[in-house]
Amino acid sequence: MSRSARFPGAFAPLALLLLLIAPLDANALSRRDQAAVDALNQRMASAEGKYREAMVQVRNADPDGQRQADSALEDMEDVIAACGKQRGCSVATQLAAFKRLLKADADAQGGDDGDTTLVAEPIDAASDVPAAAGAAALLSPDGQRFVKMVQYNPAVQAGIRRWLTDMRVALIQSHENYQYMRHLMSPAFQRNGLPEALLFGIMAKESNGKVHVGSRAGAVGPMQFMPATGRRFGLGPDGTGFDTRYDPRASADAAASYLNERFASLNNNIEMSLAAYNGGEGRAARVFRDSGGRNFWDADVYSQFPPETRDYVPMVIAAAWLYLHPKEYGLSFPRVDARPATLRLTKPSSIYQLTICMGNGGTRDGYMRVLRNLNPRYEADSFLPAGTALNVTTKMTGLYNRWCTQGPRAELARTLVLSDPQSAIVRMGPVETVEPPVSTFVPAAGAVTTTVATGKPAPLSTRDYQVQGGETLTSIAQKFECDMGVLAKANGIAAPRFTIQPGQQLKLAGCRN
Incomplete structure (x- = not known):
């Protein structure tokens, strides 16, 4: 049987090997022996993290997941074989990692896909977060690279405190939203050599993972691009009425390119690049140049950014830190099936x-x-x-x-x-007989509506109508049997949002009723 992330039986040879190896005395180890034991423990933790990442890939139907899982199991076997020959190496320690993976694999296969559970079951984030959150994350390439690139200081600690208290719900929602979009967004950061945790941190702070969020300044989308900056990186209207700043994949690609451009001009400094992302690249470049390339946390540099940016930088880093190390802070994220x-x-x-x-x-x-x-x-x-x-x-x-x-x-x-809220309003007046509509179907743009009696095109209304509270363009089109495309075009209303306001006057073009 192939060693597979899907089948617990794949662990059988490894389990037998573990049980046959007797514990060795770890007392009175030499410095060389202790260093060798530490290296083996680190290799096992790294293999465990690699396997957990492979489990996520397999659940997301990634064809590369199977190969990664097999490779991780081979690494674990190599570590155990070496442990059996190394004085002072604890087989029990390696067995603990093995049992964790057995349990995670069994849980993944025993999950209930029924429709009876009302609340997603909280889990230990280490079993479901990419980059193997927890202790293994500190050993993973993503975790180590991010930790080396940022400063963990009291400002970041204050950000962590805020995410874990008043903003805990927002952080958990951000994580849930991101898991559903991860297959669209994370490849861009991986291709550009950027830590995935940084992507999550920016997204959590900018939009909480809500694609349609917009700011008063005009930034929109999961990564909150302004129109001009978006255009520089290929975002904006695509000719169909859709603004690609709202697209998770496209916005992540643009964010990765933008950050790498900032890194190149700001000496690979994450804090300064984040300050540029929030406070403007022109300001960040000027401050960086005038300060002789000093760090964001330098008082003279820090004071030149507005309060919003001084808050933004540590909050992004704090969210990224928690993404990598949730277990350390007692943080659990709900399980989501994001295949x-x-x-x-x-x-x-x-x-x-x-x-x-x-x-x-x-x-x-x-x-x-x-x-x-x-x-x-x-x-x-x-x-x-x-x-x-x-x-x-x-x-x-x-x-x-x-x-x-x-x-x-x-x-x-x-x-x-x-349902139309306006139909609930009782209006006093002469009694009249109203024939029920033949159909409630709203025809597609360009379709010609015909009457049942004659089979000829129905007469179209062009009168004006004042939008009432709670109405949408869709409900109005249904109410007056309008061609949605004609109605939107006649009133200069752009797709796909079709935004209207109470009190707005509409020309009921393309309507039968």
Whole structure:
């Protein structure tokens, strides 16, 4: 049997080897023996971290995960064989690592994919965080590189305190959001030789992993790019009405390129590069040049940045630090099943409707944020035609097929999203007979609506309408049986957000009712 991250039986030869090796006396070790034992322990910890990373890859259907898992097991076998020959090496220590991996592997295979659990089960972050959080993270390339690149000082400690107290919920939400987007975002930082923890730290501080967040200054997206900076790195309107600053993959690519550009001009200093990311590259370059390249924490340098930037830099580093070392601070992150998949709609629907019919699915908050983050070009209330492909997870695909294609919950979800608050308002006046509409379906842009009686195009209304509180362009299009594309174009409303305000006057172009 192949040694696989998916099958506990792969550990059997290793277990037998461990049991056959008798413990050796560790007393009175020479300095050389102690150094050799320390090196073996470090190799085992590194192999453990490598295997845990491989488990994440396997769960995410990464074809390279299997090879990484086999390689990690071979490393562990080599360490154990060497331990058996090394005076003072504790087989029990190596066995503890082996048992941890056995348990993690068994837990991963025994997970329940049912729809009965209401809250995601908290886990030890070391078993589910990329880069093998915990002790192994300190030995991993990502962890060591990041620790060497930053200063761990009282300002960073204060940031850690804030993330663990008032901002704990935001940190956990950021981690959950990131896990669903990790396969889209982390490759950019890996390709550019940047620590993944730095990506998480920036994202947590900038947006909490909410793709559609925007600032008053005009920065948008998970990495909060301003329009001009975004354009420099290939972000912005793509010709279809979508701004790629909202796209997780594209924004991570741009962020990695931007940071490497800053590193090159700021002597590879993370703190100064983060100050540029937040406070402007022109200011950072000037301060760096005028100070003779001194560190961000130098009083003369630090004082030249605005309070927001002085807060931003240690908060990003603190979030990245906690991403690497959660166990050290008693921090646990909920388990998420983030294996990516593609879902093709079998009938018209919206993200709102899918959120309702899918239910919680074993999560705490349901899938609204996941659907929006993985499909940023669609507004939550926009109806998407049958055949639309959505980025989801494997579990969400199962929930869709079970609850959203037919049955009472699917009908209930459709009823709820089509409900019009204005229809609940009772207006006094002459009694009139209103014929029910033939269909509630909103035709696609460019479609010609016909009447049932004649089969000829229905007359289109061009009167004005004042937007009421709680209405969206979608609900108005449904109410007046409008062509959504024609209605948006006639009123200069840009896709995909279709933003309207109460009191706004609309021309009901392309409407039958």
